[in-house]
Amino acid sequence: MTVELRHHTTLTPEARQDLLDVYTDVRAPLLHLPNYGVAAFLERLDRHAAEPGFELVLGHDGRTAVGYAYGNTVDADDPYWKRMAEPLPEGFTGTPVVALKEIGVRAPWRGTGTARRIHDSLLAARTETRVTLMVNPLAGDGKVRRLYESWGYRPFNVQRPTPDSPRLSVMIRPSH
Known part of the structure; x- marks a missing residue:
């Protein structure tokens, strides 16, 4: 599998659709939950794409979008900091x-290093x-959190971004 990585600093209609295709495949078991539904995801995506420093990396295997990561x-x-459960150090x-807002890779490309390549490419510049x-x-x-720990992330706080979301671990690491 040869995955080509494409960077986007604006959300074109084509990139938005490729991202949505991967998201709905990756999150299919969760789409019935309010925070994971397509409408909620698209609202967050459009908001994030308008924020400073937005960048999206899409992985393509041929014409098929297979994975993504985006952040800003x-x-x-x-407000990201204001929702933390515990006070932050001075x-x-x-x-x-x-802030890495989303990352996802379709099942056939999991375990191939594709997620790590997309992640690292997002952070490279x-x-x-x-x-x-x-x-x-x-x-x-717990497997997802352990994966992030293997990439060097360490938990430092918790937050619930919306009333519909679960309590999330907030993790951090050096970007390079």
């Missing part, structure tokens, strides 16, 4: 970070020194 810059005043938000993400600690019976 989060600075000290961003100065913690003093420098912008890249970023100027932020740290990257943060949120993960449901129960996803895959």
Whole structure:
């Protein structure tokens, strides 16, 4: 499998559709839940795409979109920090970070290194020194969180981004 990585700093209709195709495949078992439904995802996606530092990496195997990751810059005043369950240490938000908002890879490409390649490609040219993400600690019976830990992420807080979402572990690591 040869996966070509394509970077987008604006959400074109074609990129949006490719991303939606992968999202609905990857999240199919969860689409009935309010926070994972297509309408909720598209609302978040469109909001995130309009925020500073938005970048999307789509992986394609031939004409098929097989995976994605996207994120944007989060600075000290961003609501992202205000939803944390525990107070943050003084100065913690003093420098912008890249927030990895979504990552997903279709089943046939899992375990091939595709997710890590997409992730690393997203971060490669970023100027932020740290990257943060949120993960449901129960996803895959903890397997997803353990994967992120193997990539160098460490939990530092928890939050519930919306009333419909589960309580998520917030993780962070150096971006390079």
